[in-house]
Amino acid sequence: MTTRHVKRAFKYRFYPTDAQAAELSRTFGCVRKVYNLALAARTQAWQQRAERINYNQTSAMLTAWKKTEELAYLREVSSVPLQQALRHLQTAFTNFFAKRAEHPRFKSRKKSRRSAEYTTSAFRFRDGELTLAKIADPLDIVWSRPLPEGASPSTVTVSQDPAGRWFVSLL
Numbered sequence: 001m002t003t004r005h006v007k008r009a010f011k012y013r014f015y016p017t018d019a020q021a022a023e024l025s026r027t028f029g030c031v032r033k034v035y036n037l038a039l040a041a042r043t044q045a046w047q048q049r050a051e052r053i054n055y056n057q058t059s060a061m062l063t064a065w066k067k068t069e070e071l072a073y074l075r076e077v078s079s080v081p082l083q084q085a086l087r088h089l090q091t092a093f094t095n096f097f098a099k100r101a102e103h104p105r106f107k108s109r110k111k112s113r114r115s116a117e118y119t120t121s122a123f124r125f126r127d128g129e130l131t132l133a134k135i136a137d138p139l140d141i142v143w144s145r146p147l148p149e150g151a152s153p154s155t156v157t158v159s160q161d162p163a164g165r166w167f168v169s170l171l
Contacts, residue, residue, distance in 0.1 A: 080122035
């Protein structure tokens with residue numbers, strides 16, 4: 001019998017410095033932009049050529065977008081949340097084609113959840129301090145409860161609710 005590891009998410013409030021808040025807000029905007037560009041590209045390819053575009057193709061598009069002048073700002077934020085946005089879009093399309101969900105919608109500035117997901121390669125968790133890629137200082141997290149002994153986060157999701165409160169969720 002194999003042992004199963006149950007992944008649990010632990011959500012904490014944190015208080016970013018002004019510089020961190022600006023960097024994270026920029027990241028949220030870029031994540032939304034990349035998601036919408038990829039969704040538009042996939043929708044257009046299907047409508048015009050009845051062609052399905054997969055994650056690898058959108059990932060290659062992201063590299064090309066970063067090289068253009070009008071989207072050069074995408075290079076300023078960590079690439080991991082941008083790649084994750086493409087993976088989320090891929091999952092949305094997988095669910096759509098399997099008739100488990102509706103067609104993916106564009107993310108709006110007003111209504112969409114402001115969040116960015118960082119995988120293991122884009123954050124460092126040491127001695128109760130969490131440092132994200134492209135952000136110099138560790139986040140000021142309020143540890144309302146301890147993480148389980150020996151737990152090492154596999155994914156970190158940073159989000160901001162409509163009231164402007166910041167949260168970090170460790171999976």
